[in-house]
Amino acid sequence: MSRTMGNLGMGLHTQRRAVLVTVALAVLAGCAERETILPGKREPVSAILSAQTAEAEALTDAARDISLPPQVANADAAQSFGTPAFRTDHPQLNRTLTPIWSLDIGAGDSRKHRIVADPVVSGGRVFTLDAETTVSAVSTSGQLLWQRDILPARAEGGEGTGGGLAVDGNVLYVSSGLGTLTALDTSTGGQLWTQELEAIGVGRPTVFENLVYVMAGDDTGWAIEKDDGRIAWQVTSSEARTNVLGGPAPIVTDGLAVFSFGSGELQAVFRQGGLRRWDASVLGERQGRALAKVDDVTGRPIAKDGVIYAGNQSGRTVAVDAGSGTPIWTAGEGAIDTVLPVGDSVFLISDRNELVRLNAEDGSRIWGTRLPNFVRERPQRQSEVFAHHGPVLAGGRLLVASSDEVLRSFDPTNGNLTGVTDIPGGASTAPVVAGQTLYVVSRKGQLLAYR
Numbered sequence: 296m297s298r299t300m301g302n303l304g305m306g307l308h309t310q311r312r313a314v315l316v317t318v319a320l321a322v323l324a325g326c327a328e329r330e331t332i333l334p335g336k337r338e339p340v341s342a343i344l345s346a347q348t349a350e351a352e353a354l355t356d357a358a359r360d361i362s363l364p365p366q367v368a369n370a371d372a373a374q375s376f377g378t379p380a381f382r383t384d385h386p387q388l389n390r391t392l393t394p395i396w397s398l399d400i401g402a403g404d405s406r407k408h409r410i411v412a413d414p415v416v417s418g419g420r421v422f423t424l425d426a427e428t429t430v431s432a433v434s435t436s437g438q439l440l441w442q443r444d445i446l447p448a449r450a451e452g453g454e455g456t457g458g459g460l461a462v463d464g465n466v467l468y469v470s471s472g473l474g475t476l477t478a479l480d481t482s483t484g485g486q487l488w489t490q491e492l493e494a495i496g497v498g499r500p501t502v503f504e505n506l507v508y509v510m511a512g513d514d515t516g517w518a519i520e521k522d523d524g525r526i527a528w529q530v531t532s533s534e535a536r537t538n539v540l541g542g543p544a545p546i547v548t549d550g551l552a553v554f555s556f557g558s559g560e561l562q563a564v565f566r567q568g569g570l571r572r573w574d575a576s577v578l579g580e581r582q583g584r585a586l587a588k589v590d591d592v593t594g595r596p597i598a599k600d601g602v603i604y605a606g607n608q609s610g611r612t613v614a615v616d617a618g619s620g621t622p623i624w625t626a627g628e629g630a631i632d633t634v635l636p637v638g639d640s641v642f643l644i645s646d647r648n649e650l651v652r653l654n655a656e657d658g659s660r661i662w663g664t665r666l667p668n669f670v671r672e673r674p675q676r677q678s679e680v681f682a683h684h685g686p687v688l689a690g691g692r693l694l695v696a697s698s699d700e701v702l703r704s705f706d707p708t709n710g711n712l713t714g715v716t717d718i719p720g721g722a723s724t725a726p727v728v729a730g731q732t733l734y735v736v737s738r739k740g741q742l743l744a745y746r
Contacts (some may be wrong), residue, residue, distance in 0.1 A: 358709035359652075359661050362638045363691065372729040373417040373462040375499050375544035377597045384637070386728040388690030392702070392716045392745040395732070396437035401425025403740030404723055408456040410736055412499070416729035417462035418481060423742050424458055430469055432484060433742055435730060441484040445469055445477045447491065459499025459544065461507075463521065470497040470509050476519055488524035492517060498542025501552075506566065508545040508552050516545065516554035516562070518569060528569035532556035543595040546603065548617050555592035559607055563620060573620030577607045594630025594643055602655075606630025608646050614658060626658035632684050633725060635693075637707065642693060644683045650695060650705060664710035667699050684725040689733070696722035696735045702745070716745060 369383040376382035400423045404410055408426035415422050420440060421433045432440040450473050457472030466487065467479045474494045478487040494512030501508045506527055507519040518527040532554075546553040551572055553563045561575040577592050594606025598617050606612035612630050614623040629646025636642075640661065641653040649663040667681045682698040686705070692713055693705040698721035704714035720739035727734045733745040 357662060359640075361640055361707050363688070363707065364637070366690065368731060369729055371417045371462075372727045373415050374501060375413070375459070375461070375595070377544055377546045377595055378501060378503070379548065379598055380503070382597075383728075384688070386689045387731050388728055388733060389731065389746065390690055390692075391714070392733060394716075395744050395746050397719070397737075397741045397743045398433055398437055398439060399740060400431040400433070400736065400742050401429035401442070401740050402427045403720070404738040410723040410738070410740065411457050412459045412736075413724045414727050414734045414736055414742060415460045415462050415467075416727060416734065418465075420481060421734055421742060421744075422460050422462065422467055422481075423736055424460055424469060424471075425740055426456055428458075428471055428473070430460075430467070430479065430484070431742070432467075432481065435732065435744075437744060443479060443484040443486070445471055445475065445479075445486075445489075447473055447475055447489070457496055459497075459509075461500045461502050461544070463502035466521070468500045468502055468507055468521070470500050472496050474511060476500065476507065476509055476517075476524070478521070478524060490519055490524040490526065496542070499544035501544045501547060503547040503552075503566070506552075508547065508554075510542040510545065510554055510556070514556055514558065516552075516556075516564070518552070518566070530554065530562060530564055530569050530571065532560050532562060533558045543592060546596055546598050548598045548603075551617070553596065553598070553603060553617075555596050555605060557592075559592060561592070561596065561603065561605060561615065561620070563617075575603075575613070575615045575620040575622065577605050577611055577613050593632070594634040595632065597634055597636060599636040602636075604634040604636055604641055606634050606643060610646050612641070612643060612653070612658065614641075614655070624656075624658035626653055626660070628653065628660065633686060635686055635688065637688055640707070642686050642688075642707070644686065644695065648680060648683060650683075650686060650693065650710060652707070652710060662710045664705060664712070666695065666703075667697065682722075684722050684735075687726055687728065689726075689728040694726050694733070696724070696726045698722060698738060702726065702733075702735070718743065 364384040366385050366387045368387045374381040402425045410426045412424035423431045428446040431442045458470045461468045465481050467481050469477045474492045477489045492511040498510040507521045514532045516530045543555045551563045552566045559577045563572045593608045596605035601617050603617045610629040612626045630643040634643045641655050645651045648666045648668040651663045652661040685695040686693040695703045700718050700721045702716040720737035723738045724736040
């Protein structure tokens with residue numbers, strides 16, 4: 296009896312609590328504002344965000360007219376064109392390219408060795424450096440004129456890779472991955488002198504007036520007397536954490552030599568004496584996805600109209616004043632090869648394997664065209680990417696030579712693909728144009744000529 300009465304009491308208590316809660320909710324509902332139903336079509340939030348993204352892409356990836364410099368029938372391409380004195384802004388080249396000859400020039404790419412030296416052209420000869428230490432001179436009609444191994448006496452074959460080439464007058468200057476700079480007679484290949492720089496990995500040389508400028512070990516810049524190989528002066532940078540094979544050629548402009556170090560630093564010094572004038576940097580990473588966290592200046596610096604453009608592989612390209620080093624703009628696009636200013640634009644191959652056009656005034660993106668990226672598309676095998684070299688401007692279009700065995704032509708106005716040409720074995724260097732002929736070295740160690 297007492298248990299029954301107790302259960303009845305608990306039930307009444309529970310009912311009273313439920314009534315109180317219901318009353319409280321009713322009071323709160325009465326106090327709340329009435330929901331306003333807006334007229335119009337309902338859209339999911341995701342659709343609106345997608346539309347905004349598409350609109351933004353349409354604003355940044357659009358065709359824009361460009362004024363190209365006139366085509367010039369250049370006979371030579373003797374040095375890296377980062378320095379204005381050695382650059383033909385727009386070489387003449389036929390719209391349709393046909394292979395005319397090929398020639399073996401030595402060791403090709405392998406697991407330990409890479410061809411990184413672009414060919415140079417001077418005096419009716421094309422000069423190449425293979426993946427090791429063999430230098431070749433080839434006539435513009437495809438005959439081998441001479442070959443010379445520049446391996447130092449202290450070294451063993453197969454030890455070094457990398458380097459670069461530059462011609463000044465009748466002398467070919469060759470840097471090697473073994474830390475040497477060698478001067479050869481362009482007619483015979485005879486050695487004039489060799490300077491050992493006591494560093495592993497020497498970048499592309501630049502010859503201007505009485506000095507050869509070169510970077511060694513990614514942290515030391517050298518000035519070498521071009522007549523006898525004696526060291527004139529040197530400059531240093533902070534040690535690089537990461538770098539890539541084959542440093543960019545120094546730039547010479549307005550009394551200054553500008554070196555690009557593996558630390559991401561740009562350092563300008565007075566050419567006579569090496570006194571430092573200014574420092575700038577190409578530092579920072581792409582927010583989100585970058586190809587690599589490499590601070591090295593991989594976008595070959597180039598000087599044009601008082602501005603130096605350079606990029607790294609982590610997602611940054613910069614423009615700085617050539618006289619003072621003052622930053623002008625920074626773009627969120629990396630550059631893995633040439634940074635090419637043309638008219639009011641800057642073209643580059645980005646760290647995401649896109650051919651990109653930027654506004655030269657502020658670095659904003661105009662358009663981007665995707666290039667082949669991963670060698671294998673399956674996600675679990677996406678480790679190796681195709682290498683793309685360039686771009687260069689010739690014959691009214693942009694040219695990119697790639698390791699997937701294709702030379703591609705693009706419209707500089709909108710980035711549209713306008714033509715393709717086979718590169719047997721795939722490209723290992725950027726294309727070089729001289730005498731209305733395009734030269735490129737393949738990964739198999741062949742010099743290929745197209746006209």
